[in-house]
Amino acid sequence: MKGLLRRACVLAAALVAVPLTPSLAASGALSSGAPSSEGRGSAAPQEPGTSVLRTITSGGRERTYQLHLPDGYDPAKSWPLIVAYHGRGNTGAGTEAFSRLSTLPAVVAYPNGVVGTGDGDRQAWQGAPYAAAGVDDIAFTGDLLDSLESRLCVDTRRVYATGKSNGAGFTGLLACRMADRFAAVAPVAGAFYPGTGEDCDPERPVPVIDFHGTGDTTIPYQGDEDRGLPAIPEWVAGWAQRDRCATRLPDEVAEPDITTRRWTGCAGGTEVTHVAVTDGGHTWPGADGYSGGGCTTQTIKAHEVIWDFFRGHRLPRDKH
Numbered sequence: 001m002k003g004l005l006r007r008a009c010v011l012a013a014a015l016v017a018v019p020l021t022p023s024l025a026a027s028g029a030l031s032s033g034a035p036s037s038e039g040r041g042s043a044a045p046q047e048p049g050t051s052v053l054r055t056i057t058s059g060g061r062e063r064t065y066q067l068h069l070p071d072g073y074d075p076a077k078s079w080p081l082i083v084a085y086h087g088r089g090n091t092g093a094g095t096e097a098f099s100r101l102s103t104l105p106a107v108v109a110y111p112n113g114v115v116g117t118g119d120g121d122r123q124a125w126q127g128a129p130y131a132a133a134g135v136d137d138i139a140f141t142g143d144l145l146d147s148l149e150s151r152l153c154v155d156t157r158r159v160y161a162t163g164k165s166n167g168a169g170f171t172g173l174l175a176c177r178m179a180d181r182f183a184a185v186a187p188v189a190g191a192f193y194p195g196t197g198e199d200c201d202p203e204r205p206v207p208v209i210d211f212h213g214t215g216d217t218t219i220p221y222q223g224d225e226d227r228g229l230p231a232i233p234e235w236v237a238g239w240a241q242r243d244r245c246a247t248r249l250p251d252e253v254a255e256p257d258i259t260t261r262r263w264t265g266c267a268g269g270t271e272v273t274h275v276a277v278t279d280g281g282h283t284w285p286g287a288d289g290y291s292g293g294g295c296t297t298q299t300i301k302a303h304e305v306i307w308d309f310f311r312g313h314r315l316p317r318d319k320h
Contacts, residue, residue, distance in 0.1 A: 028070060028079065028105025040153040041075055048073035051096060058143040059136055065144060066092035066110035068102040069152075080106040080158035080310070081148060083141070083182075085167025086113065087292070088130065088191075089122035095164060098287040100303040107152055111144060113137070113167075125163075125170035127196035129227075137170065138177055145181055157314040162186040162306055164284055164291065165219065169196040175208065175239075176200035184208070184313040186306045189282050189292065191219045192235050194228045204316065205243040205268040209309040210236050211302055213280025215294055221276070236261070236274040243270050258299050268316065273309065275300070 046052045051068040073079065082104070086095040092110025095101075101108050113123035114132040124130055126137035148154060161171045161182050168187030173195070175185045179202035188211045212232045214221045223231035230238075240248070246265030253259050257278040264271055277285060281294015286301030 028072070035078070035156050039075070039149060039151045040078070042151055042153070044069060044073055044075055045151055051093075051102060053093070056143060056147050058140040061114070061135070063114075063140055063144075064092075064112045066096055066112075067148075068096065068108040068110070070102075070105050070107065072105075073107070075153045078153055078155035078158075080160065081145075081152075081154045082106050082108045082160045082162060082310070083144070084108060084110050085125055085161070085163030085170050086110065086123070087163075087165030087167050087189075088116075088124045088128070089120075090164070090167075091123065095167070098289045098291040099164070099284055100286070100288055100301065101162070101306075104303060104307050106307075107148070107154060109144065109148060111140070125166050127170055127173045128166050128191060128193050129195070131166075131195075138173065141174065141178065142181070157317070158183060158310075159315070160184050160186070160310045162188065163190075164188050165282065166191050169193060172196045172200075172235075175206040176202050179204045179206050180315075182206070183315045184310055186309065187211070188284055188302055189213065189216060189219055190232070190235070192230055197235075197238075200242070202242070205266055205270040206239070207266075207270040207272070207309070207313045208236070208239045208243075209273040209275065209306065211275045211277070211285055211305075213277040213283060213294060213297075215277075215279040216282045218282035218293060232276075233261075233274065236272060240266070240272040243267055243272055245270075245272055254299060256299065257297055270313070275305065 048069045049071040054067050055064050092112050096110050113125045114135045116124045116130040116132045161174050163171045168190030169192045171185040171187045184207035186209045221232050223229050240263040244267040245263035249262045251261050259276045261274040277297045282292035283296040284291035285297045
């Protein structure tokens with residue numbers, strides 16, 4: 001088994017890209033029947049297939065984000081939108097580089113956080129103890145969605161959030177406070193500090209898929225009481241309870257290193273899924289390059305699993 005695990009994982013190595021699977025490529029824009037944003041028919045702000053750094057003003061502060069338009073972007077068709085939040089000290093462009101999210105048939109925005117107080121030059125997100133004081137990233141996210149939906153043809157029922165580490169923790173806060181805007185969330189190696197979940201009372205059940213390595217030494221899988229970090233299985237089970245899930249299915253083990261735990265029969269047709277990577281580090285499964293310390297599994301590609309989960313969930317029609 002240890003030999004199999006070594007083959008499934010790599011330590012901070014550059015990886016060869018794998019072509020997008022047909023099942024992923026087939027589920028992008030919808031030509032009809034999708035609730036389009038006000039940007040329908042507007043000229044694309046950049047060439048399809050490209051990523052460009054852009055700015056908006058939020059809370060009196062200039063904020064930036066990396067915007068990727070998928071190949072074949074057509075402003076006459078409605079496209080899903082994924083917002084991906086970087087980890088502490090990383091950038092939107094850095095997350096785009098390793099995550100392979102920009103290979104998906106969706107518009108992807110990679111926003112940049114604000115440098116935390118006394119934290120050197122490391123950008124971070126609201127809810128963490130090292131986040132910049134007085135910065136409202138929830139409001140920024142709302143402003144970002146408004147801006148993107150006004151300029152692009154976005155299916156407002158198919159807006160999703162994912163992130164790594166500190167950014168993943170922030171997606172937990174988004175699920176709590178912006179359940180009316182995000183159809184589902186997918187945290188990876190999440191840093192779920194108390195500030196990301198206090199008084200969490202979402203206005204609707206939120207589908208969640210969570211990824212975490214059992215060998216993560218940065219954000220330990222079993223939690224860190226001194227830092228207020230919960231054990232990851234307990235955090236996920238909390239969402240299953242919040243979503244009023246009726247059934248926890250038997251764990252599914254995919255050799256050599258992936259264990260998937262699922263809850264079904266949840267309120268509003270939602271579901272909760274946890275993907276544990278045995279001996280996995282503080283990394284993005286299937287990353288194309290360095291995504292954090294420790295072992296990076298190649299048994300699964302997080303962007304593919306995330307997309308399969310996202311495309312099964314939409315906001316209820318009464319939200320838009």
